[in-house]
Amino acid sequence: MKSHESALFDLWRFQSSEDEPATCSTEIRACLGAARSALQSLTTMWEDRTLSKEIKLKLLKTLVWPVVMYGEESWTLKASDISQVGSLRDDMLQT
Numbered sequence: 663m664k665s666h667e668s669a670l671f672d673l674w675r676f677q678s679s680e681d682e683p684a685t686c687s688t689e690i691r692a693c694l695g696a697a698r699s700a701l702q703s704l705t706t707m708w709e710d711r712t713l714s715k716e717i718k719l720k721l722l723k724t725l726v727w728p729v730v731m732y733g734e735e736s737w738t739l740k741a742s743d744i745s746q747v748g749s750l751r752d753d754m755l756q757t
Contacts (some may be wrong), residue, residue: 694750697730699741701754722754 704725708718730750737743 684713687740687743689733690737690743691730691737693730693734694746697726698753700726700729726754727754 667725684707701722704721730747
């Protein structure tokens with residue numbers, strides 16, 4: 663009888679081929695797209711001069727950043743994925 667870890671490894675090996683290694687780039691791009699959409703939907707708030715930068719930063723961390731990081735515990739990152747997340751972070755802080 664196979665162990666649980668061995669069965670999971672066999673399932674992973676079955677789902678990915680040598681030509682196309684298992685990556686999370688598609689999921690990461692989807693999360694980044696959703697975060698950009700959330701960021702744009704809050705444009706009026708970012709342009710509001712009555713809100714302090716501290717409040718805007720707290721709102722950014724609570725409303726947008728969790729959208730980016732959803733499922734990140736299971737991501738297998740490539741250098742290009744790290745670059746995309748960093749780029750979004752920079753864009754968010756410039757807003």
